[in-house]
Amino acid sequence: MTESIEISSVAQVRAALGEHQYLADEGLATSIFLAMSLERPLFLEGEAGVGKTEVAKVLSRWLGGPLLRLQCYEGIDQAQAVFEWDYARQLLHLRTAEASGRAIGADERDLESELYDERFLIRRPLLEALSSTDGPRPVLLIDEVDRADDEFEAFLLEALSDYTITVPELGTIRAERPPLVVLTSNRTRDVHDALKRRCLYHWVEHPDFDREVAIIRLRAPHVGHELASQVARATESMRELGLYKPPGVAETIDWASSLAALGKTTVDEESVRVTLGAVLKYREDQSRVLSNDLMSLFSQASG
Amino acid sequence: MAEDIAVGFCRLLRSLGLKVPTTATINFAEALAVVGLDDRDGVYWSGRATLVRREEDQVLYDRAFAVYWEHQRNLSDFEETPAEPVTVLLDSDDENSGEDDEAEEAPEDSEAVRFSVTEVLAEKDFSQCTKEELDELTRLMAGLRFTTHHRRTRRQVPSKARTGRPDLRRTVKLALRHQGEPVRLARTMQSTRPRHLVLLLDVSGSMETYSRALIRFVHAAVVSRGRVEAFAMGTRLTRITRQLSDRDPDAAIAKATPDVKDWAGGTRLGEDIRGFNDQWGIRGMARGAVVVILSDGWDRGDPTELGEQMERLHRVTHELIWVNPLKATEGYAPLAAGMAAALPHLDRFVAGNNFSSVEDLAQILAGSAPQLGRN
Numbered sequence: 001m002t003e004s005i006e007i008s009s010v011a012q013v014r015a016a017l018g019e020h021q022y023l024a025d026e027g028l029a030t031s032i033f034l035a036m037s038l039e040r041p042l043f044l045e046g047e048a049g050v051g052k053t054e055v056a057k058v059l060s061r062w063l064g065g066p067l068l069r070l071q072c073y074e075g076i077d078q079a080q081a082v083f084e085w086d087y088a089r090q091l092l093h094l095r096t097a098e099a100s101g102r103a104i105g106a107d108e109r110d111l112e113s114e115l116y117d118e119r120f121l122i123r124r125p126l127l128e129a130l131s132s133t134d135g136p137r138p139v140l141l142i143d144e145v146d147r148a149d150d151e152f153e154a155f156l157l158e159a160l161s162d163y164t165i166t167v168p169e170l171g172t173i174r175a176e177r178p179p180l181v182v183l184t185s186n187r188t189r190d191v192h193d194a195l196k197r198r199c200l201y202h203w204v205e206h207p208d209f210d211r212e213v214a215i216i217r218l219r220a221p222h223v224g225h226e227l228a229s230q231v232a233r234a235t236e237s238m239r240e241l242g243l244y245k246p247p248g249v250a251e252t253i254d255w256a257s258s259l260a261a262l263g264k265t266t267v268d269e270e271s272v273r274v275t276l277g278a279v280l281k282y283r284e285d286q287s288r289v290l291s292n293d294l295m296s297l298f299s300q301a302s303g
Numbered sequence: 304m305a306e307d308i309a310v311g312f313c314r315l316l317r318s319l320g321l322k323v324p325t326t327a328t329i330n331f332a333e334a335l336a337v338v339g340l341d342d343r344d345g346v347y348w349s350g351r352a353t354l355v356r357r358e359e360d361q362v363l364y365d366r367a368f369a370v371y372w373e374h375q376r377n378l379s380d381f382e383e384t385p386a387e388p389v390t391v392l393l394d395s396d397d398e399n400s401g402e403d404d405e406a407e408e409a410p411e412d413s414e415a416v417r418f419s420v421t422e423v424l425a426e427k428d429f430s431q432c433t434k435e436e437l438d439e440l441t442r443l444m445a446g447l448r449f450t451t452h453h454r455r456t457r458r459q460v461p462s463k464a465r466t467g468r469p470d471l472r473r474t475v476k477l478a479l480r481h482q483g484e485p486v487r488l489a490r491t492m493q494s495t496r497p498r499h500l501v502l503l504l505d506v507s508g509s510m511e512t513y514s515r516a517l518i519r520f521v522h523a524a525v526v527s528r529g530r531v532e533a534f535a536m537g538t539r540l541t542r543i544t545r546q547l548s549d550r551d552p553d554a555a556i557a558k559a560t561p562d563v564k565d566w567a568g569g570t571r572l573g574e575d576i577r578g579f580n581d582q583w584g585i586r587g588m589a590r591g592a593v594v595v596i597l598s599d600g601w602d603r604g605d606p607t608e609l610g611e612q613m614e615r616l617h618r619v620t621h622e623l624i625w626v627n628p629l630k631a632t633e634g635y636a637p638l639a640a641g642m643a644a645a646l647p648h649l650d651r652f653v654a655g656n657n658f659s660s661v662e663d664l665a666q667i668l669a670g671s672a673p674q675l676g677r678n
Contacts, residue, residue, distance in 0.1 A: 010338070010345060030338065030348035037337045038330065045358065075457025079472075087471030094475075094483035112479055146587070149458070188587025193356065197324055200352040203361065244581070244615075284611075 005063060005136075007036050022051070022058040023207070023215055031202040032059070041160050041181035043196055046204030048186050049248020056141035056182040063180070065136035068125040072148035078155065082126045083167055090115050116169035126159055127167075130175040138179045145195075146185040153192050161198045207249060209236055215249060216256045223256045230267050231256040234297040235279065243285040255279040269294055305340060306332045312371050316354060321363055327354050346372060425658040429628065430512035440516060441552045443658055444523040449531065450669045451593045452621070453495040462492035498593050498621055500524065500531045500668065503579060505598030507537060507570035513628040513656065517597050520661050522547045522555050532588060535559070536575040536598065542583070571604030572641050576612040590619045593668060597626045597655060602641025610644035617648040626655035626664060 007013065013036070014029040024032070032055070035042035044052040060067035070081055078084075093115060123131065129140035142156070159165050163175040183199060185191055207215060209232055216228040223231075231252060239246040247255070255278040264271050272294055280286045289297070309332040313323045334349035347368060355364050424436055424443070432440065461470060473489035502521045506514045521533045525547040535541045549555035576596075583589070594616065602609055617623050625645060629635050631654040637643055646652065651667065654660045 010348075026344050027348045027351060030345060031352040034334050034337070034349060034352055038333055040330070073457065075459070077458065085472065085475070087475050090475050091471070091478070091485060094478055094485070098483050111483055115475065115479070149456070151458075186586065187358075188590075193322075196356040197326055200330070201356045202352055203355075203358045244585070 007033065009033070016062050017058055020058045020061045021218055022054060023211055023218065024055075025205075025207070025211065028055070028202055028204065031200050035182075035200050036180060038200070039178045041183055041199040043183045043185070043191075043199035043201045044204055045185045045187055045201070047206070047246070047248055049250040050204045050206060051249050052184040052204055053141065053143055056139050056143075056184075059180060059182065060139040063136050063139065065138045066132075067139050067141060068129045068179070069141045069143060070125040071143050072145050072152070074147060074149055076148050076152055080124060081152070081155075082124050082159075082165055084122045084124065085116070085169075086120045086122050090120050093120075118170070121167075121170070127165055127173065129179040129181075130159070130163055130165055130173060132179065133176050137177065140179045140181045142181065142183045144186060145183050146188045146191055150192065153195050157195055157198070160195070206239060206246075209233065212236070212249065212252060216253055219253050220257045220260065223260045224265050226266055227259060227264060228256055230298050231259065234267075234272075237297045238279070238289065241288065243280070243288065244282045245280070245285060247279045251279045251281075267298060305335050308340070309335055312350070312367070313354065315367050315371050316364070319363055319367055321354070321360055321367075323354055343372070425662070427658075428631075428656050429516035430656075432516060437516060437519065440658055441519045441523075444520050444661070445552075447520075447523055447527070447662065447665045448669065449500065449524045449527045449665060451498040451500050452670045454498050454591060454621075455493045455495050458494045459491035460494040462490045464490070464492065466490065467492040497528070497530065498591060499588065501534070501584070501589055501592050501594045502531070503534045503536055503576070503594070503596045503598075505570060505572070505596075506535045507601070509570075509601045510599050510628070513599070514597075517626075517628075517655065517661075518556055518559070519552060520655075521597070522552050522559075526550055526555075532583075534579060534583075536570060536572065538570070540575045540578040540582075570598075570602065572598060572600075572602040572645075573604045573606070573608030573610075573612050576609065576616060580612055580615050584616060585619055589616060591621050593622045593624070594620045595624045595626060595664075595668075596645075599629050600625075600627055600637065600639045600642030600645065602639070602644075604641075606640040606644040609641050610648070613645045613648040617650075622650045623648065624651040624653065624664075624667065625649050626653055626661075628654065628656040630654040631656040631660065 005016075010026070010030050010033045013033045014024055014026075017024045017029065017032070031042055034040070042055075044055060046052055056069075057067060094111070097111065097114075125140060129138050132138045145153070145156070160181060163178040164172050166172045181199075206212075212232040212235070213225075213228050216223055216232060217225065220228075235247045235252045235255070255275060258275045258278040259267065259271055262271055262275070273290070276286055276289065280289060310328060313328040313331065316323050330353040331350060334353050335346065338345040338349045340346060350368065351361070351364065355361055424432075424439060427436065429440075459468065459470075461473065467490040470489040470491045474485055474487070477487050477489060478485040502524060504514060504517055504521050506518075510517075518535075521543075525531050525533050525544060526549075531544070532542070533544045533547050535543050543559040546559035547555045549558060580589075584594070613623075625642075627637075627642065630637075630652065637646055637652075653664060653667065655664060
């Protein structure tokens with residue numbers, strides 16, 4: 001029941017995330033601190049590739065508890081998200097009862113209560129997260145919630161507002177201590193206000209220049225400082241070009257690693273040209289960047 | 304103490320138009336209690352996390368924060384933005400209503416007369432309609448049905464047929480009734496649901512006479528069913544779905560119009576559609592959807608931009624339809640540069656100048672009219 005890590009300040013959260021390889025800015029660190037001290041789910045929204053999912057991963061590394069990940073997709077339902085009965089074993093149990101003659105004349109209700117016993121229950125991430133009682137607090141990641149349909153959202157409401165889940169055959173299960181919940185969304189559609197209202201909201205921005213350099217150095221240690229700065233500067237200018245898909249942090253790291261893999265310590269036109277696919281994933285975006293002076297991306301004074 | 308300050312700030316936000324439910328205020332007060340009031344960043348981010356729920360609201364929040372916590376500016380400075388005067392054309396009564404007497408000419412058989420008036424009205428060009436006729440059109444449009452093609456979803460629903468995936472959950476339930484003998488194997492099938500419908504209405508000057516009628520069509524679509532989104536294309540793109548979701552057409556349209564920056568200005572269609580693609584469409588709203596653009600195709604921007612954006616949009620949509628009120632005009636050819644650039648990327652190009660043409664459009668959406676091949 002006791003929390004193994006005592007959380008006292010925003011600065012502490014920020015430092016701890018840094019130790020576990022995540023450089024959070026003040027806003028994100030505050031949101032995380034609040035989510036932990038107020039026991040609220042944290043709703044992270046932002047462009048693809050800014051590191052939303054990573055937040056949950058680093059939190060579980062820090063807290064030392066399990067990471068329970070629920071990847072949302074269209075049509076996801078209770079059976080995949082919360083619980084399912086082990087039907088094959090249930091059927092087997094029924095056959096055994098029948099074969100042993102117990103089923104003859106047995107009360108339907110007796111059979112039923114035997115079947116809907118906890119031992120036939122398969123716990124999916126949501127139920128798993130709510131039924132943890134000891135050890136470090138689990139982190140529940142509900143990833144890309146915007147991909148699930150509205151029916152599923154309505155369902156999350158119950159689970160996230162009181163940290164309770166109703167299993168019709170067993171009754172209501174209430175979490176003894178709430179898990180740390182992180183929801184992410186790429187905004188492919190608007191998530192319902194009622195769900196957002198129960199959460200703390202944070203819009204994750206692209207990092208600024210210095211932080212991005214630090215992130216590259218942290219996540220791709222084999223990339224030298226000069227190359228990291230050049231790549232960060234170029235992606236920063238690319239984000240100003242009005243591309244279809246401006247590069248995210250994930251692409252920046254990939255790009256820097258690709259250049260380093262080619263043995264580069266600084267960029268040159270040829271190596272940029274051949275590695276452009278690591279950072280720009282649309283033909284139109286590539287041709288727009290290539291039509292300008294490619295090397296000017298690296299020299300523009302910014303940050 | 305802290306509570307009073309929190310409540311005061313939330314009041315200010317509400318007065319500026321941000322939706323702040325009481326639960327958010329409580330969260331904010333709780334957050335302040337743990338973060339403290341002495342650090343500016345702590346207060347700022349506590350508010351951001353608890354009171355703001357949409358990226359678009361951040362600007363408003365920042366301004367209110369500056370006023371309330373940092374005393375930087377006066378509240379009166381806020382008046383600067385919503386200044387652009389918006390003319391709500393729907394209320395203008397420029398043509399003197401001389402025609403509305405017609406309906407009262409034959410009092411003994413008012414129903415029949417009303418019917419014939421409706422018939423005449425169905426063919427009447429929107430640009431010629433009086434205020435009263437527009438009201439009548441609103442009633443007619445409310446009667447339209449806005450279905451779209453159904454598509455299969457990943458969701459499984461119980462099936463009565465003997466095909467589909469076995470549904471063990473139900474099978475076990477049924478077996479219990481027969482002393483544990485699984486007599487019947489229950490099955491599921493894939494459910495279907497109508498495709499998203501997205502309507503982009505051009506509200507620029509050249510469309511003025513048509514857009515005041517067509518917005519009633521858009522409103523009727525938005526309130527008729529779920530999964531319909533509406534946007535107005537003026538000097539910039541504005542999402543008007545929420546405003547139009549009021550059942551009362553006049554109230555809804557009055558709510559939507561102040562949000563539309565340029566009800567009667569010029570358009571850069573290419574930029575607007577690009578805005579739609581970037582902010583909404585490509586991310587998901589237009590994917591597999593039926594997208595309808597209602598515009599005369601007069602584009603003040605660069606036609607190559609429009610062509611490029613239409614191509615992008617066409618790649619993700621299920622069906623892309625352009626409704627042009629001018630198409631019904633005799634001798635019309637899509638010569639306007641914008642229209643010509645968009646044309647190769649359309650699945651359908653239809654007229655939308657009177658009620659019977661939008662009635663046809665509703666039929667097309669429902670999939671009852673044959674579609675031209677998509678290449």
